[in-house]
Amino acid sequence: MLTTTAALGATLLTAGPAGAAAGTPQRVTLAASSTKATSTKTAATTTSAATSRAAKQSKRAAVAVKYAYKQIGDPYRYGGSGPGSWDCSGLAQGSWRKAGVKLPRTTQQIYRAVKHKVSWKGAKAGDLLFFYGGRxxxxxxxxxxxxxxxxxxxxxxxxxxxxxxxKSQFHGGVRPGY
Incomplete structure (x- = not known):
């Protein structure tokens, strides 16, 4: 009786072709198919991690948006970082802080600090959109x-x-929490 081995690069013994002497084993190498299986498994793991990261970011974004909605009607105050009064970057910072993401204080600092940039057309709920030449x-x-x-x-x-x-004043966007 012959045994089958499925390790990477292993040699496997099989029964010989029809008409060969009985009991003569043949050697077959499994390296190519095993490598392909390993590559597929690695790609699936990477895709799964990216999907998980995106799902986590999406949940955080929903929390930030919900918080921002609750601030509608609060007065603008230069340098305001809430609660009760806000400037534009204070509102962005406070909303994302509620979602568990720490952001710097000013618009320029936020844009530089958040590495995941987004376009006008690629914007999703929770993204921060920057306007005017100096952001x-x-x-x-x-x-x-x-x-x-x-x-x-x-x-x-x-x-x-x-x-x-x-749209004419748009100068970039970022996706915090990614």
């Missing part, structure tokens, strides 16, 4: 062409439609 304003994208932001002195936190004006 001096930030809003939290909430989906369907809207963002929540703290616009300027004398105003309040509000949800607005991202019009052509904002």
């Amino acid at each position: 001096t304003h930030v809003g939290i994208y909430v989906g369907h062409g809207y963002m929540i932001h703290a616009p300027h002195s004398g105003s309040h936190v509000k949800k607005i439609k991202l019009t052509h004006y904002y």
